[in-house]
Amino acid sequence: MDKKxxxxxxxxxxxxxxxxxxxxxxxxxxxxxxxxxxxxxxxKKETIFFAGCGYQFGSKLESLMGLIRKMDKSAIGAERxxxxxxxxxxxxxxxGGVLLKVMGEGGxxxxxxxxxxxxxxxxxxxxxxxxxxxxCCGGIxxxxxxxxxxxxxxxxxxxxLKSKGIxxxxxxxxxxxYTLKKLMAETNGGVDFKVKHFCEIVAEKLQSLKLRFPQxxxxxxxxxxxxxxxxxxxxEPRKILKAIENVxxxxxxxxxxxxxxxxxxxxxxxxxxPEMSEMLAVIRTKELLETGAxxxxxxxxxxxxxxETGLKALKTENVEVLDLAQVVAMSMES
Amino acid sequence: MSVFSDYKKEIMDAAHSDRIRLAISRATLSYRNNIDxxxxxxxxxxxxxxxxxEIKKNSIANMKNLAEQACESVEYxxxxxxxxNTAQECLNIVDKLVGTGKxxxxxxxxxxxxxxxxxxxxxxxxxxxxxxxxxxxxxxLGSRPMHILAPAIHVLKEEVARLFTDLTGKKHPPEDIPxxxxxxxxxxxxxxxxxxxxxSGANVFAADTGTMFIIENEGNIRLSTALPPVHIAIIGMEKxxxxxxxxxxxxxxTWRYANYSVPSYVSLISSPSKTGDIEKVTTFGAxxxxxxxxxxxxxxxxxxxxxxxLSQTLHCLRCGGCLYECPVxxxxxxxxxxxxxxxxxxxxxxxxxxxxEKAAAIAYTCLTCGRCKIRCPMAIDGPxxxxxxxxxxxxxx
Numbered sequence: 001m002d003k004k005x006x007x008x009x010x011x012x013x014x015x016x017x018x019x020x021x022x023x024x025x026x027x028x029x030x031x032x033x034x035x036x037x038x039x040x041x042x043x044k045k046e047t048i049f050f051a052g053c054g055y056q057f058g059s060k061l062e063s064l065m066g067l068i069r070k071m072d073k074s075a076i077g078a079e080r081x082x083x084x085x086x087x088x089x090x091x092x093x094x095x096g097g098v099l100l101k102v103m104g105e106g107g108x109x110x111x112x113x114x115x116x117x118x119x120x121x122x123x124x125x126x127x128x129x130x131x132x133x134x135x136c137c138g139g140i141x142x143x144x145x146x147x148x149x150x151x152x153x154x155x156x157x158x159x160x161l162k163s164k165g166i167x168x169x170x171x172x173x174x175x176x177x178y179t180l181k182k183l184m185a186e187t188n189g190g191v192d193f194k195v196k197h198f199c200e201i202v203a204e205k206l207q208s209l210k211l212r213f214p215q216x217x218x219x220x221x222x223x224x225x226x227x228x229x230x231x232x233x234x235x236e237p238r239k240i241l242k243a244i245e246n247v248x249x250x251x252x253x254x255x256x257x258x259x260x261x262x263x264x265x266x267x268x269x270x271x272x273x274p275e276m277s278e279m280l281a282v283i284r285t286k287e288l289l290e291t292g293a294x295x296x297x298x299x300x301x302x303x304x305x306x307x308e309t310g311l312k313a314l315k316t317e318n319v320e321v322l323d324l325a326q327v328v329a330m331s332m333e334s
Numbered sequence: 335m336s337v338f339s340d341y342k343k344e345i346m347d348a349a350h351s352d353r354i355r356l357a358i359s360r361a362t363l364s365y366r367n368n369i370d371x372x373x374x375x376x377x378x379x380x381x382x383x384x385x386x387x388e389i390k391k392n393s394i395a396n397m398k399n400l401a402e403q404a405c406e407s408v409e410y411x412x413x414x415x416x417x418x419n420t421a422q423e424c425l426n427i428v429d430k431l432v433g434t435g436k437x438x439x440x441x442x443x444x445x446x447x448x449x450x451x452x453x454x455x456x457x458x459x460x461x462x463x464x465x466x467x468x469x470x471x472x473x474x475l476g477s478r479p480m481h482i483l484a485p486a487i488h489v490l491k492e493e494v495a496r497l498f499t500d501l502t503g504k505k506h507p508p509e510d511i512p513x514x515x516x517x518x519x520x521x522x523x524x525x526x527x528x529x530x531x532x533x534s535g536a537n538v539f540a541a542d543t544g545t546m547f548i549i550e551n552e553g554n555i556r557l558s559t560a561l562p563p564v565h566i567a568i569i570g571m572e573k574x575x576x577x578x579x580x581x582x583x584x585x586x587x588t589w590r591y592a593n594y595s596v597p598s599y600v601s602l603i604s605s606p607s608k609t610g611d612i613e614k615v616t617t618f619g620a621x622x623x624x625x626x627x628x629x630x631x632x633x634x635x636x637x638x639x640x641x642x643x644l645s646q647t648l649h650c651l652r653c654g655g656c657l658y659e660c661p662v663x664x665x666x667x668x669x670x671x672x673x674x675x676x677x678x679x680x681x682x683x684x685x686x687x688x689x690x691e692k693a694a695a696i697a698y699t700c701l702t703c704g705r706c707k708i709r710c711p712m713a714i715d716g717p718x719x720x721x722x723x724x725x726x727x728x729x730x731x
Contacts, residue, residue: 003727006338006691008338145697145721147725225701229705230704259708262661273345275346276346276349280661280662283661283664283665284661
């Protein structure tokens with residue numbers, strides 16, 4: 001067997017997209033940047049906001065996953081689904097583009113990315129956004145075991161960011177933030193830019209915000225693996241939530257902070273074991289629902305997708321999943 | 335069908351089994367309560383674990399020298415010591431010592447699992463009894479161990495009751511667990527006395543004194559290593575540490591994270607049984623074994639020790655704590671692995687069993703969520719190992 005064939009088809013599909021199209025879904029970069037059209041964010045800045053694939057293409061990822069899961073449970077199997085996706089791409093049918101029309105354009109009020117921008121502006125941060133020039137972090141290549149491809153990709157991204165004179169990056173997707181902050185520096189023997197996650201900045205400048213959620217609410221917090229365990233940011237999100245008037249934070253007994261249970265969407269797992277990934281999402285959602293919270297707050301596009309899948313499978317009504325940025329933005333408005 | 339699709343079918347069948355899910359979720363809850371209490375009672379364990387990380391790191395880097403030193407110590411104590419470079423070499427040594435037609439009582443040993451010791455001994459015409467209750471159940475069921483410490487973790491009491499009813503012809507109600515335990519005791523009792531040979535592994539081995547540490551609760555290993563006239567221990571080289579004091583620290587951390595808080599028994603064995611009570615003339619084979627044979631198994635470990643990322647697996651104390659934290663293991667038990675489980679299983683399949691397809695299948699089943707690393711007293715980076723196995727099997731070393 002050829003060594004390359006040992007990479008499961010789901011992962012090689014995502015990895016190929018990164019290498020060929022510059023994002024994990026293989027959609028056109030302009031589609032990803034539409035959310036920011038009306039925000040007039042400058043491109044040339046020393047500090048940039050790095051939006052990442054997850055939130056920008058989230059809705060598309062969700063529908064693609066739905067499709068793959070259905071196929072994984074049927075006799076066709078997810079491997080075949082990935083082959084179909086490859087076939088679609090070969091004949092020039094942009095799977096992401098089709099899905100985009102189904103899901104509608106992003107960028108509406110209240111989406112995670114626009115909320116993030118609103119909060120950073122409120123905090124007086126001066127930053128830009130690279131839009132369609134934003135490179136993919138390429139983390140999935142590393143996780144897929146395609147180290148050579150990752151090394152090459154990381155060098156290219158580093159050079160690109162250097163040529164744009166970027167000194168600081170504000171990350172929002174945990175996985176991209178970890179890749180840019182740790183993996184890139186390790187691979188390239190150090191980088192010229194500093195990386196901070198959005199929640200670190202909010203936690204630091206928390207005093208300058210007056211936060212009040214529109215109504216009294218019980219929330220629980222789900223730590224994304226890469227934010228909590230990889231980047232060590234377990235206190236910051238809790239500090240932020242606790243600072244919001246009307247918000248009561250209720251937590252699970254065993255499975256919180258660094259012991260939080262993975263939502264089942266880690267490291268490309270959902271593309272290899274779509275059905276098991278859904279089972280894991282349900283298990284995690286159940287754990288979180290036991291707290292009696294009305295809102296499950298998390299801070300990662302992958303986790304949001306998984307937990308929503310969990311809620312749907314459990315037919316839970318009156319509980320919603322929100323990103324931490326959305327909760328903060330909602331609390332600024334009132 | 336490829337190895338991956340066979341494996342995926344196996345693991346998805348496991349994931350659909352409510353029985354596995356129920357069994358592991360019960361075990362996990364009990365583990366979390368126990369470890370929480372153990373660390374509250376003995377809070378120093380966390381600091382000792384940090385010391386042990388250093389001890390293990392240095393020992394693994396110096397494994398070959400320690401093995402030679404350990405052999406000298408064993409021989410000095412009038413035991414016989416051997417270094418087996420491969421699993422086959424190890425089995426050859428065992429064959430010379432055991433031969434055929436013997437009655438053997440065996441303590442649970444992961445190293446034994448690794449070289450398929452029981453199957454081999456039976457094939458050579460010996461009668462072998464697993465004496466650990468979980469392992470005994472597995473042996474009689476013809477199943478395979480699903481956890482490194484609790485091999486029968488996936489078996490419900492109803493199944494054990496049915497098994498014991500079949501074995502004895504006497505009805506065993508599933509709710510009467512003490513009765514099942516008593517039956518196992520009764521079935522095995524005379525085997526210890528009649529056995530020609532007792533076999534065991536060890537949790538730690540002190541190279542300076544030639545002392546092995548064996549941690550257990552049941553007492554079956556005490557009997558297996560004390561009653562028969564010959565004791566053969568097969569010990570993976572990664573179990574070696576320089577001194578008796580180091581070995582004590584490693585043992586304490588092992589049993590605490592292994593859900594034992596305080597174990598019923600820790601056996602320290604350094605030599606054959608001896609007495610000098612008649613005119614101070616040392617005579618071997620008093621009440622315990624007359625012969626002690628210690629085989630140190632390399633089987634790819636010294637090669638693995640050179641790998642900057644994968645060598646971490648050799649730091650593993652085999653406490654099994656990581657498995658209770660693994661979300662995939664919670665659904666699939668030991669189907670997620672190959673002798674060793676989760677990330678450790680992937681490393682083992684890639685480097686020791688040299689089965690890249692199996693290794694890839696296991697490595698790509700890891701969520702890389704990293705909760706195993708948080709639990710691990712040695713802070714072994716499971717995700718980093720899984721990702722490195724993915725890299726090595728797809729892109730070469």
